[in-house]
Amino acid sequence: MTTAREIMTTGTECIGAEESVLLAAQKMTELGVGALPICGTDNKLKGMLTDRDIVVKVLGADKDPAQCKAGELAQGEAVTIGxxxxxxxILRTMTEHKVRRLPVIDGHDLIGMVAQADVANALPDPQVGDLVEALSTD
Incomplete structure (x- = not known):
């Protein structure tokens, strides 16, 4: 059985809940990623921040990304995978929650990220199609 640990991308960086959305956007650009986990001062995962969140909830709402805190955009409990x-x-969780990226947790520690592409590479073709279809429908 292929596990999240085997297919995840390691070295995942967080954006602090008290750090600005502008800093998050700069970090995403620097890392070449479209999402960052939001971590609190207690180092626990508070949610996920995506590039789409920044565009829609900050820029589209005419908020200043330098003044808006990443933690303000965290919604509920983050969906994770062990x-x-x-x-x-992983497939079931992504499909059920309609997410394309899952933070990978070992105990309470964030150790990586599994993206839709990681799962696609690990699964047989028919299941990949099912995942893409499930995530592409509203």
Missing amino acids: ADDGAQE
């Missing part, structure tokens, strides 16, 4: 969960559980 490091030793299998590809089928």
